[in-house]
């Protein structure tokens with residue numbers, strides 16, 4: 001009979017419908033107001049969301065954009081990163097981080113990661129700095145803040161710009177600062193599966209630099225300075241009112257969402273440590289667990305036993321960027337960035353979302369442990 005009960009369990013990586021359920025009336029009302037207003041692009045909801053996100057981060061400015069990828073791209077443009085420049089970043093991230101670098105004609109330079117945080121290894125950055133290096137894109141991967149003090153001090157020493165890719169880290173803190181507010185600009189994605197997710201594509205950049213803010217706002221809207229007056233060639237990268245309204249509602253719950261994610265993480269870590277390598281919990285920063293990513297040489301076995309029990313798990317990321325076919329031209333080969341390559345072979349992300357019950361998290365942890373024992 002236990003077998004029959006188990007078969008009913010079906011645990012996805014995330015459950016967007018479950019997140020919608022308790023806020024659906026608020027969302028319906030907000031959508032109705034927008035439909036009645038007839039204003040769909042860059043309206044009052046976008047303006048209010050920008051103010052609220054800037055205030056949440058204690059940052060001076062925020063600009064709503066079409067996606068996280070665009071946020072990175074437009075910020076690089078606003079910082080005047082261009083052809084001939086080099087931009088240092090991590091190979092252990094979603095491809096968009098490095099794509100944005102190539103969009104402006106610059107060259108991504110990959111620096112290996114730290115084995116315990118999976119973030120860029122700050123102590124390996126300096127050896128990759130050349131006279132062409134102009135910027136560093138730091139990624140707070142899976143919601144774990146990177147070593148910002150070390151990175152900012154290198155940036156000051158070599159006069160480099162710093163972009164924070166916060167696509168997976170909305171609400172994470174580094175010491176007494178919010179991630180995204182530490183470098184020259186912070187870039188966010190509101191893709192539905194992110195820890196702050198819209199009901200479609202969306203993105204945002206935050207900054208304390210008035211010039212960057214001004215430039216990004218013009219870039220997102222065809223360089224329009226006054227109606228049908230364009231001071232330079234821009235893009236169409238605007239956030240729409242429906243996404244902004246959804247995000248304004250979810251923003252009120254983001255700290256609760258993140259807290260629930262870290263409760264799930266605590267359940268996993270207390271059950272799984274030291275049988276697998278659990279995510280590092282560092283005293284000076286808050287991980288928001290966009291993903292709960294363990295490491296084990298037996299991760300394929302864990303994944304298949306979870307699957308047998310109808311529990312999802314995913315390998316983020318199976319191939320580091322320096323070994324992707326898309327970046328073949330950069331000339332990297334296997335063995336160049338061994339920590340990233342080792343991570344790609346041992347990581348496994350378990351389901352983590354605010355609506356996942358502690359009982360289910362315990363079941364997942366127990367199932368993973370059983371996989372290691374058989």
Ligand SMILES: *Cc1c(COP(=O)(O)O)cnc(C)c1O
Nearest residue numbers: 067068069094096097167189191
């Ligand atoms: C999702 C993601 C992006 C891209 O965001 P989009 O909104 O999908 O364009 C960039 N960087 C990282 C680390 C991401 O996870």
